[in-house]
Amino acid sequence: MQNELEDALENALGKQEVTHDEVSAPLARRLAATLDQTGDGLENGAPLPDGWYVILFTPTAPTNVLEKDGHARASDFLPKLPLPRRMFAGRKVYFEQPLEIGAKVERVSTISKGEIKEGRSGMLAFLTITHDMNTAAGLCVREEQTLVYRAEATDAAKPSGPPKQAPQAPTDCPWTDSATPTPATLLRYSAVTFNAHRIHYDESYAREEEGYPERIVNGGLTAILLIEMARRNRPGPLKEFGVTNRRALYVNRPIALLGMPEGDTAARLWAADDSGAIASEATLTWKA
Numbered sequence: 178m179q180n181e182l183e184d185a186l187e188n189a190l191g192k193q194e195v196t197h198d199e200v201s202a203p204l205a206r207r208l209a210a211t212l213d214q215t216g217d218g219l220e221n222g223a224p225l226p227d228g229w230y231v232i233l234f235t236p237t238a239p240t241n242v243l244e245k246d247g248h249a250r251a252s253d254f255l256p257k258l259p260l261p262r263r264m265f266a267g268r269k270v271y272f273e274q275p276l277e278i279g280a281k282v283e284r285v286s287t288i289s290k291g292e293i294k295e296g297r298s299g300m301l302a303f304l305t306i307t308h309d310m311n312t313a314a315g316l317c318v319r320e321e322q323t324l325v326y327r328a329e330a331t332d333a334a335k336p337s338g339p340p341k342q343a344p345q346a347p348t349d350c351p352w353t354d355s356a357t358p359t360p361a362t363l364l365r366y367s368a369v370t371f372n373a374h375r376i377h378y379d380e381s382y383a384r385e386e387e388g389y390p391e392r393i394v395n396g397g398l399t400a401i402l403l404i405e406m407a408r409r410n411r412p413g414p415l416k417e418f419g420v421t422n423r424r425a426l427y428v429n430r431p432i433a434l435l436g437m438p439e440g441d442t443a444a445r446l447w448a449a450d451d452s453g454a455i456a457s458e459a460t461l462t463w464k465a
Contacts, residue, residue, distance in 0.1 A: 179293065181259055182302055186291030189256040189304070194286045196234055200225055200278045204232040204369060211365040212405065221279030227272050227415040228404040230310060230318050231397050234284050235371035246386075247373035254286070260302050260326035262387070265396040267421040271319040272414065272464075280312045289321070302326040343424060343454035346447045352410045352436030356402050358394050360428055366398045391427040399426060399457050403446045406434040411444065413463045420459035426450055 202219055208229055209216035219225075238249035248263055276282065290305035303325055310318040363377045375382040376393045383389045400420045408415075426432055426448065433449040442465055448457040 185256045189288045192288045194254040198233045207369045224275035247375040262327040266323040266325040269321040269419040276317045285309045346449035350435040354406045354434040357431045394426040416462045416464045424456045426456045
């Protein structure tokens with residue numbers, strides 16, 4: 178399998194895809210409602226809040242070509258890998274200038290990196306895609322998104338050996354908040370980002386097919402919760418944001434959102450599960 182993976186990743190490197198979209202005020206207001214915000218001021222010509230670009234370039238594959246997990250089949254752009262389970266692993270985002278609501282946006286996507294690693298449950302493939310989002314004003318957002326591909330959730334693919342002790346989140350953070358995503362939260366976020374992955378809304382599928390104890394909180398939702406928590410403590414336009422997902426978070430379970438400022442323009446952030454274990458860790462910098 179490793180040779181097949183290596184060949185597929187090597188052949189995919191450098192592939193590009195160009196797509197177009199428009200920053201939609203109604204979608205921005207629906208994301209605001211998902212986050213329990215009013216959506217005041219989200220009108221054409223206003224800047225889209227940093228990090229909310231997730232409402233753009235959502236999947237457009239017809240329903241009848243979705244795989245059993247809800248993902249679209251491999252396209253001419255994404256490689257077909259012998260590891261069928263695809264999940265969001267992390268992202269690094271550079272905010273060059275605001276995306277204005279109502280603006281037309283061109284996204285140039287490039288497969289920029291492929292990597293194979295051995296995990297406790299078997300072989301993993303990591304694929305990094307660089308997305309450049311441009312308007313008439315120039316480059317607005319650059320996102321380096323990393324996807325992880327895993328084997329089917331069979332007994333053979335279950336983690337071997339004793340479980341590793343999960344790193345615990347710090348307990349002395351000056352910025353603290355919490356959130357408990359409900360099924361409605363996950364449904365709304367999946368709807369506004371047009372994400373049909375069944376682990377986020379189909380409880381029986383998440384349990385019986387994927388082996389999870391519950392539906393999984395969208396990684397992109399966790400990232401936005403961290404950004405919004407940080408901005409409540411330190412407002413201002415963002416410069417960079419990077420997040421890595423370490424473990425799953427589950428619906429109806431409280432999430433601790435934690436932040437440690439580093440100087441005037443930077444912070445480290447964590448999302449911890451109900452045991453205190455780190456699920457996501459992030460870095461954030463603001464423009465001076």
